[in-house]
Amino acid sequence: MEKEELFETVASLLVKSDYSSLRRILAELEPFDLAEICEELNESHLPLVFRLIPKDAAAECFANMSSELQELLILRMSDAELKAMLDELFVDDTVDIIEEMPANVAARMLANSDPETRQQINEILNYPKDSAGSIMTTEYVRLNKNMSVADAFARIRRVGYEKETIYTCYVTESDRTLVGVVTAMDLMLAETDTLISELMETNVISARTDDDRESVVIKFSDYNFLALPVVDGGNRLVGIVTVDDAIDVALEEATEDVEKMAAITPSDKPYLKVGVFETWKSRIPWLMILMISATFTSAIMASYESVLSNRVILSFFIPMLMGTAGNAGGQTSVTIIRALSLGDVETGDVLRILWKEVRVSLLCGISLAIVCFGKALWLDGADSTEALVVSLTIAMAVVVAKLVGACFPVLIKKIGFDPAVVASPFITTVVDALALVVYFAVATAVIPGLQ
C-alpha cells in the first residue's frame, strides 16, 4: 500500500471510529512507518492511535518520532504508561530523546526509569557530544569464556529479547575486561559442547569511549561489523554501538560536513521542520563574518584606485579572476577535508599533499591561462598586454588558491579544530584577497607607467 493511501485509510477509520480494523492495520506496519502516520495525525487523535499500536512496536515507533510529538505524547501519558514504554525503549534511544526534551519532561523520564537504567542513562549523557560513548547502548549480551555453546544459547534465549543485538556477543572477565567476541553465526555452526574460549575471536577491534563518532563509522566500514564494543581506558567493556546507529551517524556527519562547508551552523532536524527564525540564526553569523572580512578586498582595490581609473577594463576581469581562484581553492580544500574525515590522509601527509597539489595546480593554472589569454583578447576586447596580465594572474592565483586550500584544512586539523568549518567560503575570502594582490602586482609590473 502506498503511503498516501495508508494515511487516507487511517483517517477514514478514525472518522468511522472503527478501532478494531485500525488496530489490525497498525499491527502490520514497521515502526518507522507508524511514526510517519503519527506525524500526519491531528493532535487530538494522536494519543488514541498511539495506544492502538502493539506494545513492542510502540516504543520503537516512539523513538522514530519528531521531538515535538514525543513531548506531546509524554505529557498525555500517565506515569505508569511512561514507565512501561521506557522499559521497552533501548537505553541509547532514551538518551537521544531525553537530550531533546525540556528539563521538566526529561526529569519525569528519568524519575520513571528503573534505577539501573537511570544510572546508565546518566553515564551516557556525560560523554562528550559526538563521542563513541555518547552513541553507544548498554544493552548487549555478555558471555563468560568458560560457558559452552549450549550455555550461551540458553543465556541468549533468556536475556536476548531485551538486548539491542544478539548477533555479536562479548566475552568478558568478571571485572568486565573485554577478552573476546563471538558471533551468533559461530555459535549456530558449532557443536553444542564447544567452549566459548575455543570459539571466540581474541583479536577484538574496539572503540574508546572518547573516540570521535566519525571514527566509529570508519571502523564499521573497514571491518564490516554488526556491532562495535566500546571500552574505557582499562579495556573494560562499557557499551556497544550497533550498525544501524552507525548508518545514522554516517548520514548525519555527512550532512554536517556539507553544511559547515557551505558556512551554515549544522542542525540535526529535517529542513522543513526548522523554523524560519532558527534557519536565519544558523545562516546569518557566517554571512556577516564573510561580508565584513570582504573589507580587505575593498581596501586592496581602494589602494589601487589610480590603476583602476587609468584602465577601467582591468576591473572587468576581477569577478572572473576571483571566481576562478575561489573555485580552484574550493576544489582542493573540499577534497582534503573529506579525505581527512575518511582517514584517507593524515595531518602528517602534508608534504605529500602539497607536492601533489603543486603539480596539479600548475597543470590547471597553465591550461586556464592559455584559454583565458585567447578569451580576453578575442572575446573581452582586451589588448595583448592586458590579456597577458589577466592570464598570468589566473595561472598564479590558481596555484596560490590550491596551495592555500590544501594547507588550511590540515593546519586547522593539526591545532585540533574541525577543518570543515574553515572550508570553501572562508578560504574563498582569503583567496579572493590574494588573487587581487597578485593581479595588481602583475598589472603594475607588466604595463609600463600604470602605477
Place this chain on the structure above:
Amino acid sequence: MEKEELFETVASLLVKSDYSSLRRILAELEPFDLAEICEELNESHLPLVFRLIPKDAAAECFANMSSELQELLILRMSDAELKAMLDELFVDDTVDIIEEMPANVAARMLANSDPETRQQINEILNYPKDSAGSIMTTEYVRLNKNMSVADAFARIRRVGYEKETIYTCYVTESDRTLVGVVTAMDLMLAETDTLISELMETNVISARTDDDRESVVIKFSDYNFLALPVVDGGNRLVGIVTVDDAIDVALEEATEDVEKMAAITPSDKPYLKVGVFETWKSRIPWLMILMISATFTSAIMASYESVLSNRVILSFFIPMLMGTAGNAGGQTSVTIIRALSLGDVETGDVLRILWKEVRVSLLCGISLAIVCFGKALWLDGADSTEALVVSLTIAMAVVVAKLVGACFPVLIKKIGFDPAVVASPFITTVVDALALVVYFAVATAVIPGLQ
C-alpha cells in the same frame, strides 16, 4: 599492537625468512588489516605473504586491497589458485573487482568462476551503475514457508557458511516470489516445531533492482535492517543488499555529493592514490566552464563602463557584493540538495521551500544591509548615497540568490538530473551576474546623473 609496529614485525620476519611465526601472526588479524599490510609490502614479497594468510581470511583480505594490488596478485596466481579464491569470494565483491580490472584479467576471472556464479556476475554487471541491482549479492538464505524452525536451522547450518548473512532469511514461493522474512533472532527465540509461515513477517520492505542505491541507504537508516531484499518487477527475489555495503555506499555517496558540490568530477579512489594527471582531469572541466561563463560578468561590467569611470569607488564593493550573494545562494542550494538526497524534501515541496526561503532571505538580507550601510559609511569611506546603493543591493541580491539557490536544485531534480552537479559554483556564477545587474540598476536609479 599498533599498525606501525605490526608492519615492522612483518618486515623483520620476512628478512629472517621466519615464515611459521609470520603465518601465526597473520592468522590473528582482521582481513582489513591484512590488506593494509599487503599494501605496504614490496612487490616481490606480496605473493609469498598472501599465500601465508589462512584461506578463509585471504579472500576477504583480497576484496579489501587496491585494484593495482589485486591485478598484480591475479597475474601471479595459477588458474587453480584463482579458482579457489573466487570460490571463497562473495559474488558482490567479485563484481566490484571485475569492474576495475583490465579486460583480459576480467575475462580470466570469469573463465575461472563456476558456471552458476558466472551467470550471477554477468547479471549484476548488467544493472545500471548506482542502482540497487548493482550493489546486491545473490548469496542469501532462502526458506520455504512450510518448513519448521528445526528445518530452517538445519538448512542454515548446511548452506550458511557460504552466505553473506544468515541473520535475515527470506521466504519465497517456488517461483521466487518474496512472501516473508524471518530473522535469526526470531528463529532462536522460537520453539523448534513452529512453522516458518507462523513466524515470518509478511509486510516485507524491499528495493527494486533499478532503485537508486542512495534510496537503499535511506531504507537501512529508516528501518534499521541488517539486509534489504532486492526484487524485480514481478516481486521475485533476485538478491539482497547487506548493511556493511550500505555503510560503504553512504560514505561514497556523501563524498560524491561533496565533490560535485565543489565542481569536481567524483572519483572513488582515496586522494593519495589518484595520479596528478587524473586529478587534473577531474578538476579542469568545471574550472574551464566556470571561467568562460564568467564572461557574462565581464560583459555586464563593460556595458556600465561609464558608471565605473565616473565613480571608481563603486567597483570596490563588487567583490563583497558578489561574494555575499554567492555565499547566501550556496547556503540555500547546499541545504536543499542535501535535503533532496535524504528524502527530507521532494520536488513537490517547491512552494513550501520557496515560502520558507522568501522569509529567511528577507531576514538575512535586511540584517546584512543594516550592517553593510554602517560599514560602507564608516569603514570603506563611501558617502551616504553610495552606502545606500550598496546596502540596498546586498538586501536584494541576497533574496535573489537564495531563491535561485532554492529553485535550481529542485528544477534540476524534476527534469531528472543530479542536483549536486549544479550546486555552489554554478549557482554562484548565475548569482554573480544577477548581483551585478541589481547593483548597476540600483546605482543608476539612486545616484542622479550617473548613467
